[in-house]
Amino acid sequence: MTPTDPPVPPGRSSTARPGRKLGPIVPNVGSAHRAWLDPLRETYLASGLTLSDLSTRVRFAKSKISELLRGVGLYPRWEIVYLLAAELDMPNWPLYRLWSQAAYEAHKSSDWVDNCTERTPILTATHTAPPLDHRAFRELVEMDYLLYAQAFLDDDQRDAAVSDTFDILWLSWDDALASHDTRRYAWNVLRATVMTRTPHRDGRPELGMAAFDTVILQSLTDPADRVNQIAESLELFTAISRLPSSQLDVMVLRRLCGRAPETVSALLGLPLAAIRSDERHATRFLESVLCPPPPTEGNTP
Known part of the structure; x- marks a missing residue:
């Protein structure tokens, strides 16, 4: 099994339940x-x-x-x-x-x-042990899940968020298998778990910690180059945090984690065309924010 081939869902049956319907979870539950x-x-x-x-x-x-x-x-x-x-x-x-x-x-x-x-x-x-297909799925995606979580969280919070993700998936594994795409179901669990632990500013997740662990920074050895790159990265991450959730996830996996489009498609459970479209739209937005066109001559003060 690979991330491109999600586990096969089991048959599900529903049974009518007599009596009063269970009410919703109250809003103050953490x-x-x-x-x-x-x-x-x-x-x-x-x-x-x-x-x-x-x-x-x-x-x-x-x-x-x-x-x-x-x-x-x-x-x-x-x-x-x-x-x-x-x-x-x-x-x-x-x-x-x-x-x-x-x-x-x-x-x-x-x-x-x-x-x-x-x-x-x-x-x-x-x-005491999760189902075999759950364990196989975890082996396939855990490292990429950790890399994604690392963009938002410190090491301890990252490990806890990913561990919680697989515990939640273990508890709801039948639902994950019965969903339209197990990979998409699992990614939504990961994202929700990471975002509940991520500091937010003005309703947007902060990616500041990722500035010190990007693919680009790892290739730089000159201290001055690293300082300049960190400053540029922080500006970039602030702009990335303003993206819609799907575009943000694609850019984190592509730009910060260095994952290929095909890998991102498999992780998110989305078509490759959707990944490439999200990346194009995100790139245009980031370019408009970070590299705005110069003012026209008529608008020059």
């Missing part, structure tokens, strides 16, 4: 909390089970399960998340990692996290 809650909700909605079914099986009140699946109230303890995941046949290892990160984001202490898991298993023998 990004780390959503990282595991979205896949949990989607798995529940695809399962055909009702809240009453889950309540009977895990022995928690139906109202409490509904609140958990909507992100209402206090951050949930691991015990109920684990029991729901077991009933929904979800892998609990990536779920636990995402749950514990979100707990810290919710200002829970390490003692609280430890107490939550003291009496509840974190792992089960059948859920």
Whole structure:
């Protein structure tokens, strides 16, 4: 399998669910909390089970399960998340990692996290390794995902964002396979995960860290040349941050990561023609910003 050949999706069936429809996730749920809650909700909605079914099986009140699946109230303890995941046949290892990160984001202490898991298993023998095609996909794209994340984040944040991406994909792997293009689904997960960690200014992601790790800079040895190139790069990155998301991703992969158009097409799950079109439009915009035409004689003061 190559990035050009996405994994084959399995058959999916939908089952009508009696009873009241589950409400949406409340707006104040943080990004780390959503990282595991979205896949949990989607798995529940695809399962055909009702809240009453889950309540009977895990022995928690139906109202409490509904609140958990909507992100209402206090951050949930691991015990109920684990029991729901077991009933929904979800892998609990990536779920636990995402749950514990979100707990810290919710200002829970390490003692609280430890107490939550003291009496509840974190792992089960059948859920300690991702599916084979997930592992193969990760091997194919992980290095490129890290390079993309490096353009926005420092090393620790980069590694965490990419690790979270593959945990989220593990939890929602059936949905990824059933999507129009697994590569596109996975890229959207990566982008969302990276952007939630990226500093923004005026609603635009900052790319300043990338100025010190570009392909061009790596080829320069003269300190003066490097200083000049950094100044030019910072100006370029400010302009790149103003691009639409698809054009920004293409330019980061092409200009900062040095990836070929064919590789970018495979990573983003988009046709090669779309990649080349995005690059052309982005290049024209950047040239208009960085190298504006001189004023005409009639407009000269």
